[in-house]
Amino acid sequence: MDWDVLIENVMNALAAGAIIGCIYGLMCVGLGLIFGVMKVINFAQGELLMLGMYVSLYLVANWGVLAFLGPYVGPFVGAMLAGPVVFVGGMLLHRFVIAQVSGLRTAGSLDDGHFGQLIVTLGVSLILQNGGLMLFGSTPRNVLTPLSSRAFEIGPVVGDATLFLNKARLIACAISLVTAAALYWLLEHTKLGKALRAAADNPTAATYMGIDVDRAYRIAFGIGSGVTAVAGGLIATYLAFTPFVGFDYVIIMYSGVVLGGMGSILGAFWGGLTVGFVQQCSALILPPQLQNAAIFVVFLLIIMLRPQGLFGRSAERA
């Protein structure tokens, strides 16, 4: 292979990995918050991502509420607005379904009620997927922006090798970083964040300290849903989707969160970034069908070497 071509390919794969990785990172942060605070495996997280995509689509295209912003700004504002909309949806979902099988209600029961949570979130996932099919139809859609077919050209950097940065993805990456940073600030520097961390650490003790743990869980679930929905809206600007898209992403999300280590928001972001890198870089050497297999192989390797994840800590007292 030509040397310049090789350099160009590697360079672009790394750049794409970093950019996609940041969006994955945001997606994982949403799940990481729910997983870390509530210790609930939420199989419906992929469907929350899907909802984010469709909320953005309806705001921008179908209802045209955001049409006045034009095709350059509209899709990104739509993605960001999907956050609060799905946040409310997530709160309701938690209040009426998830809370019934999790939180203080099941703390201390055998396996902390994990089996019940699994089956309920699987049921929610089925309902949202198929409800989505009924409401939105099965035709692949996307939130079009002309930016998704344009790129910044940087270079030639080395020899003839040029770096191409897709504009839509670059903006999506920037929004992801800002959103993730805002969430981090919220958790670390506000009273609400402190309450959420306390509820995560020891729900019973948090109750004694006057924290409404059920409310804290509801907010965490809402924020986690909203953040993942923003990521969904961002992905929608460069990729076509159907109501069944969540399935592909829920696995990526769990890989990222487990890689980063449960309960660590920063870790979840790094985990998502790692998955993005592996996915994009494996394209250099593997046929496309094996790219997803590569994610799982790397995932298994890392988790075998560090069973508590990259950023997690393990602690058990005898």
Added chain:
Amino acid sequence: MRPGAAPRLRRDRLTLAIVIAAYLGISLLVSNSYFQLMMTLVPIWAVMGLSWNLFSGYSGMTSFGHAAFFGIGAYTVTLTLVHWSLTPWVGIPLGMLLAAGAAFLIGMPTFRLRGHYFALSMLAYPLAIMYIMEYLGFQEVSIPMHSQHPVFYLQFTDPRLFTVLAVALLAVALLISIAAENSRFGLALLAIRQNELAAEAAGIDARRWKMRGLVASGAMAAAAGGLYACVLLVVTPDSVFGMLVSAQALVVTLFGGVATVWGPVIGAAVLIPLAESLNAELGNYFPGIQGVVYGLAIIVIIRLAPEGLFWSIRDRWFRPVPQQIPPAHAAAPPPRKADSGTLLQVKDLSRAFGGLRAVDDVSFSVQAGEILGIIGPNGAGKTTLFNLLNGVIGADGGTATLAGESLLGRKVHQVCRMGIGRTFQVVRSFPRLSVLDNVIVGGYGAGLSDEVAIATAQAALARVGLSAQACDVAGRLTNRQLRLMELARALAGQPRILLLDETLAGLGRDECDDVLAVLQRLRAEGMTIVIIEHTMHAMLRIADHFVVLDHGRVLASGKPRDVVEQDAVIEAYLGKKFLARVHA
């Protein structure tokens, strides 16, 4: 067999015979081929659910990856039939063998993970295999027709024969599951689910039992997958390795009831026809509505019956009457010959956590038949010392020997089998098991046969005075009874020495006297005991020697009366000021 298993076993087998006969009777009447397919799929998914239940249901380690085994079974049958014209009668067992091997390979690294990490990592295996199968070009493989040899190639023209075959497979899977549930296999996995460290400290080799569970479960799933391929005649990576296959196993089991053989059967019998008929009735008119209804049905029923239909029905109408356990047939083995001389020898034992030297050059020895009290303020390293001795954590340096044999570098269950019985600072019981079962785990841990383990457990309960509570569920006991039960569990393991970690903690004065009396009785029988305790006056009553720890070091040791008068000990316990006042 576990205590009281015989009547249950008889009842379960009778139910099995009736259910199978009724099912076959109904299926012979169905002539519509679509309904017949449904009648075949119900037992196949029930077997898949049983397979999942055999491992995850009893052990509590959720596997999202059972599709890996199902798919291996399905693809083995299909590919061997396509390429070598191999009969499924050989193909299915071959698939089971391969799946068992795969389960072993998957279990080896994955059992290092716990809880959610284990569950989610299992997800990666079938999906990785699925993508690889797609890459290898096995997107859609059809089974070639061999209509001239229907029995040899399992290609019947009458679909009712498939139902008979599927039901036969279900019967075998049920018999295996019933046997497993009532054996030490079931008890070991249940104990691991409820408290893994306690099971290991009672001598149960948790890793090995889990591995056995996963391998058996993998083989069973492969059998279901193999038959599924024969029935549907075509396999795709998504239909046998896909996420929905793992989810199906999980859903039918959780819906029907976890950790009971009937759960997966009930779940499959309700859910498979429900899903199929929804698809047929509603799917064409309004795509998607069948999934919504199915999802709602699952959620509503799980809200009404959180632990699955079986348990709710049983608790509502068939609550079992607490049965009296018949006296043991076998005699408990005679207690070990009393040791003599120095039994436990600890020398320069050390362990640091980062910069904190939790146990620092600790040396002491325990004579056979004595009670050694280990005292010291909080954070002195007492529990860490026990954790080092019974293998929960590794030592940085030093030696520890039991009658000349080194304790270090062994796993928890191995140390137990060498003769170290241990109790924990916070009681570690198996709350859902009966008191007797809790103690039997200790007997199994010592490698006793079923009959002897039951007899030993009953004898151990008598020794601590808990015989009357033998049939109660451990979760209902008082703190004192729990402490005694944990002691009995340690005794059932035929220990040479007991390590008791704050056995008196949280007990009232009378309760304390009660437990002390038991300990004194044990010593009179020749038992050697090392006990950690805070309560000084209790220790003065029973201990022959004291070892005082502070900041990981041995501060003093010797006769109790001498030790408590040493200045260093008073200072560690009561502070410098107090000491100054004593001397003033």
